[in-house]
Amino acid sequence: MSDATTEISLPYSDVLPGAVLAIEAGIDGESLVLAPSKLPAVAEHIRDSEGYDLLSNVTGVDYLGYKGRTAADRFEVVYHLYSTTRGGGPKVLKARLPEENPALPTLMPVYPGADLQEREVYDLYGIRFTGHPNLRRILLWEGFHGHPMRKDWKEAYYEAESKPFKSRHPDGHHAWAEDRNPWGSNVTYPDGFDPETWNQPVFMRPLEGRSGNGASGSLKTDRIVVNMGPQHPSTHGVFRMIVELDGETITALEPEMGYLHRNHEKIGERNTYLMNMPYTDRLDYISSMSNNLAYAIAVEKLLGEAFQPPERAEYLRVIMAELTRIVNHLFSVGTFFNDLGAFFTPLFYAVREREMILDMFESVSGSRMMCNYMRFGGVAKDLPEGWLEMCKELVFERLPGKLDELERYLVGNEIVQQRCIGVGFLSAVDAIALSCTGPQLRGSGVPYDIRRAEPYSIYDRFDFQVVTFPGCDVYSRFLVRMEEMRQSVKILQQALKQIPEGPVQAAKAQGAYTVRPPVGDVYGRIEAPKGELGFYLVSNGSGNPWRYRVRPPSYINLNALGPMVVGNKVADAVIILGAIDIVLGEVDR
Amino acid sequence: MAELPQGAAAVPEDVQSNVLLTTIDWIYNTGRTFSLWPMTFGLACCAIEFIVAGTARYDLSRFGMEVIRPSPRQCDLLLVSGTVTKKMVVPIVRLYNQMAEPRYVVSMGACATGGGPFKEGYNVVSGIDKFLPVDVYVPGCPPTPEALLNGFIALQQKIKKQSVRTVPWYRKDYTGEIPIPVLGPDIFGTAPDDMKRVREVGLNRTMAARAAGKLTIAELHYQGADEYVVIRNSGLAQDMTGWRLTSGQGDQSYAFPAGFVLMPDAELRVHSGPGAAAPAANDQVWTRQPVWHNEGDAATILDADGNVVSSFSYKGS
Numbered sequence: 028m029s030d031a032t033t034e035i036s037l038p039y040s041d042v043l044p045g046a047v048l049a050i051e052a053g054i055d056g057e058s059l060v061l062a063p064s065k066l067p068a069v070a071e072h073i074r075d076s077e078g079y080d081l082l083s084n085v086t087g088v089d090y091l092g093y094k095g096r097t098a099a100d101r102f103e104v105v106y107h108l109y110s111t112t113r114g115g116g117p118k119v120l121k122a123r124l125p126e127e128n129p130a131l132p133t134l135m136p137v138y139p140g141a142d143l144q145e146r147e148v149y150d151l152y153g154i155r156f157t158g159h160p161n162l163r164r165i166l167l168w169e170g171f172h173g174h175p176m177r178k179d180w181k182e183a184y185y186e187a188e189s190k191p192f193k194s195r196h197p198d199g200h201h202a203w204a205e206d207r208n209p210w211g212s213n214v215t216y217p218d219g220f221d222p223e224t225w226n227q228p229v230f231m232r233p234l235e236g237r238s239g240n241g242a243s244g245s246l247k248t249d250r251i252v253v254n255m256g257p258q259h260p261s262t263h264g265v266f267r268m269i270v271e272l273d274g275e276t277i278t279a280l281e282p283e284m285g286y287l288h289r290n291h292e293k294i295g296e297r298n299t300y301l302m303n304m305p306y307t308d309r310l311d312y313i314s315s316m317s318n319n320l321a322y323a324i325a326v327e328k329l330l331g332e333a334f335q336p337p338e339r340a341e342y343l344r345v346i347m348a349e350l351t352r353i354v355n356h357l358f359s360v361g362t363f364f365n366d367l368g369a370f371f372t373p374l375f376y377a378v379r380e381r382e383m384i385l386d387m388f389e390s391v392s393g394s395r396m397m398c399n400y401m402r403f404g405g406v407a408k409d410l411p412e413g414w415l416e417m418c419k420e421l422v423f424e425r426l427p428g429k430l431d432e433l434e435r436y437l438v439g440n441e442i443v444q445q446r447c448i449g450v451g452f453l454s455a456v457d458a459i460a461l462s463c464t465g466p467q468l469r470g471s472g473v474p475y476d477i478r479r480a481e482p483y484s485i486y487d488r489f490d491f492q493v494v495t496f497p498g499c500d501v502y503s504r505f506l507v508r509m510e511e512m513r514q515s516v517k518i519l520q521q522a523l524k525q526i527p528e529g530p531v532q533a534a535k536a537q538g539a540y541t542v543r544p545p546v547g548d549v550y551g552r553i554e555a556p557k558g559e560l561g562f563y564l565v566s567n568g569s570g571n572p573w574r575y576r577v578r579p580p581s582y583i584n585l586n587a588l589g590p591m592v593v594g595n596k597v598a599d600a601v602i603i604l605g606a607i608d609i610v611l612g613e614v615d616r
Numbered sequence: 617m618a619e620l621p622q623g624a625a626a627v628p629e630d631v632q633s634n635v636l637l638t639t640i641d642w643i644y645n646t647g648r649t650f651s652l653w654p655m656t657f658g659l660a661c662c663a664i665e666f667i668v669a670g671t672a673r674y675d676l677s678r679f680g681m682e683v684i685r686p687s688p689r690q691c692d693l694l695l696v697s698g699t700v701t702k703k704m705v706v707p708i709v710r711l712y713n714q715m716a717e718p719r720y721v722v723s724m725g726a727c728a729t730g731g732g733p734f735k736e737g738y739n740v741v742s743g744i745d746k747f748l749p750v751d752v753y754v755p756g757c758p759p760t761p762e763a764l765l766n767g768f769i770a771l772q773q774k775i776k777k778q779s780v781r782t783v784p785w786y787r788k789d790y791t792g793e794i795p796i797p798v799l800g801p802d803i804f805g806t807a808p809d810d811m812k813r814v815r816e817v818g819l820n821r822t823m824a825a826r827a828a829g830k831l832t833i834a835e836l837h838y839q840g841a842d843e844y845v846v847i848r849n850s851g852l853a854q855d856m857t858g859w860r861l862t863s864g865q866g867d868q869s870y871a872f873p874a875g876f877v878l879m880p881d882a883e884l885r886v887h888s889g890p891g892a893a894a895p896a897a898n899d900q901v902w903t904r905q906p907v908w909h910n911e912g913d914a915a916t917i918l919d920a921d922g923n924v925v926s927s928f929s930y931k932g933s
Binding site: 166167168170171172175182183184185205210214215216217220221222223225227257258259260263264265285286287288289290291293294305306309312313358371374375378379382395396397611612615 | 659664701703
């Protein structure tokens with residue numbers, strides 16, 4: 028990193044003159060402010076000459092009313108690029124856009140993984156990406172009025188105006204905020220909206236015409252469009268796939284999501300930093316501790332040195348995060364076998380130890396699933412008495428045998444291999460280009476694990492392997508999860524032996540209910556069980572985040588769903604989706 | 617049977633061990649109570665606890681609920697397990713309508729009951745009971761599997777108290793269809809009251825916007841045999857009696873016909889030149905002589921009092 032003196036010339040001025048407008052120093056290092064029209068050229072140059080091959084995060088920010096911003100640079104689109112070969116920190120690119128008709132060229136030709144994230148920015152901010160092949164709303168529905176993440180969008184159901192009462196019982200009567208702001212009365216409709224003449228726009232993009240003659244050769248077959256979801260047992264929640272079939276073979280697929288879009292990011296902007304912690308539990312609700320950790324790490328980066336957690340807290344965080352990884356992979360493997368047709372029996376075996384871990388979570392945090400355990404600068408509470416002994420027994424005695432058992436039943440099973448090997452092929456190059464992370468990327472043979480590539484917390488102290496399998500198929504992803512559980516056990520064994528006594532929260536952080544981080548933006552990320560979970564936060568110095576963005580791994584891994592599924596049979600689509608391991612709370616937020 | 621219902625007739629002794637006397641209600645309720653088939657339908661976090669409630673540790677099967685069916689046609693119990701979004705409530709209502717009676721709804725968790733932590737979100741329905749009749753609410757975020765089992769037992773107790781003669785679904789006038797809400801700019805119901813409210817909100821805003829809008833010269837095509845001026849009304853309906861259109865260079869003036877009204881959002885064309893014709897109902901023919909100079913000109917609309925309403929000038933080719 029170069030020192031931020033004024034005389035240094037702007038980067039890439041030799042190859043791409045005028046592309047970089049300014050350099051901004053920040054917590055994540057320098058970020059480049061680019062001319063929007065030059066963005067794809069700069070990204071291509073950075074990817075090819077510097078090896079930043081993974082487009083991790085794309086997000087929009089609305090700076091309306093932010094200090095120092097005007098209508099000419101109201102919107103900002105932020106890109107975080109990483110290198111899967113070198114590891115290390117991000118390359119941050121920013122493009123600033125005016126209030127009037129904000130648009131910039133799409134990054135899809137350079138990073139195909141920008142697809143879903145750009146659609147999300149368009150949906151929530153109304154920023155257009157010219158050249159994007161399918162720029163439609165993704166979380167909300169076609170016909171929705173306005174772009175809700177904009178700061179000037181009126182929130183229909185937010186009860187701030189009707190809520191602050193001096194007393195819950197003024198004059199002896201209680202009042203409900205709902206009565207003052209009845210459901211459905213505070214809505215904004217476009218001018219002249221008439222419900223009688225309203226036609227709900229069609230959700231689905233008409234699929235392009237293909238030849239009616241399929242793989243069956245001379246036999247003439249019709250193409251049919253089948254809708255799977257949002258109520259479908261295989262979709263792990265409310266996810267919808269619109270598939271076009273030629274016989275049993277899938278010729279096209281369109282994912283449709285947003286059925287669980289519960290406005291996490293908008294709510295996050297009006298909460299204080301600490302109030303968002305329990306909300307992060309509900310992102311990937313299988314692995315709440317990991318979500319807590321990612322958010323705590325991001326905010327601590329913003330808060331600075333005084334909020335660095337003490338030693339014991341770091342160990343507790345690692346222990347919880349790795350237990351969560353086991354919980355998640357057990358559940359993922361169990362439901363994966365549901366999808367394969369082994370209905371519920373493998374899941375019964377898989378969740379038995381999950382229940383034990385959840386009991387330990389409950390005893391430490393008070394809740395089985397929504398733990399809300401981490402705090403800025405540490406964790407909420409120290410362990411209850413006897414917890415470590417219980418955990419040691421589980422980790423040293425029970426889990427290794429359990430994993431052997433699962434492996435004996437599942438991994439070598441002939442039917443499993445027949446169904447899985449070669450299905451859902453995703454090459455390493457494609458996986459990186461499509462911004463895949465986590466087991467999906469490592470199942471394509473790319474040894475990229477943030478615990479190793481950019482170690483956070485105290486992961487640099489532990490001895491573990493980055494698990495990869497070269498098969499590039501569903502079976503490899505399954506094996507990665509099985510093996511990662513062993514590695515998690517290995518980390519846990521080390522952590523449980525080494526954990527020191529001491530405080531569990533930094534001195535300054537104790538009782539800090541409302542933290543006010545300094546002005547700036549930060550991107551903090553961890554290797555969550557499903558992939559790279561990141562939080563992009565913008566602070567304006569107040570107690571609420573200006574922008575609270577979640578980089579959800581399973582949402583972005585869905586970029587690869589279409590490429591993996593097309594050409595397979597319809598029954599395979601179910602297991603390919605199962606092997607991505609999506610959780611809709613995180614996909615739709 | 618140890619306990620016979622009250623008022624049961626006496627049974628001869630020799631057939632007592634072969635006969636079981638009870639009421640229709642008892643048989644009916646027992647059958648339904650212990651064969652509640654829930655639908656495989658998870659919404660959010662609570663669905664995970666529902667799955668876990670089905671596994672060995674909690675063992676939902678003990679209560680006659682192990683048959684979890686993906687098809688609404690075969691189910692008795694719709695478990696709303698998680699946050700209901702506006703986008704999702706449409707399929708949920710549709711699923712409910714597809715279920716055969718008797719059917720029950722259990723609202724699981726804070727979100728399905730009242731919106732929960734996401735209540736104030738722009739895409740969140742604050743409680744499924746805004747759309748569906750709910751039988752049992754299970755509190756918690758998420759409720760533990762034990763709490764869910766308790767909710768199911770509460771539902772069973774409720775079912776046991778029902779009677780074939782009074783349940784709504786055997787009445788003659790019963791349809792049970794819930795109107796399916798529509799995803800418009802925001803979600804709205806299709807009941808007459810809802811439609812009225814939506815129309816009022818939408819059209820009132822229109823009236824306000826209309827009052828601010830006005831009549832303007834939108835385009836002026838001065839070339840060719842058929843020259844015409846396009847006048848557009850983005851305001852309220854306008855009676856144009858006594859209004860005039862004037863040209864700046866030639867100082868010509870055209871008076872609109874008496875009683876002519878330009879409706880909101882309507883367009884009017886005033887044609888001139890040798891090829892002038894009036895193809896549409898709103899179109900007017902001014903004169904067969906060319907009016908607009910090719911080197912540049914200005915058009916102005918004056919109202920009945922001679923005030924300038926709108927003007928348009930161009931520089932020519």
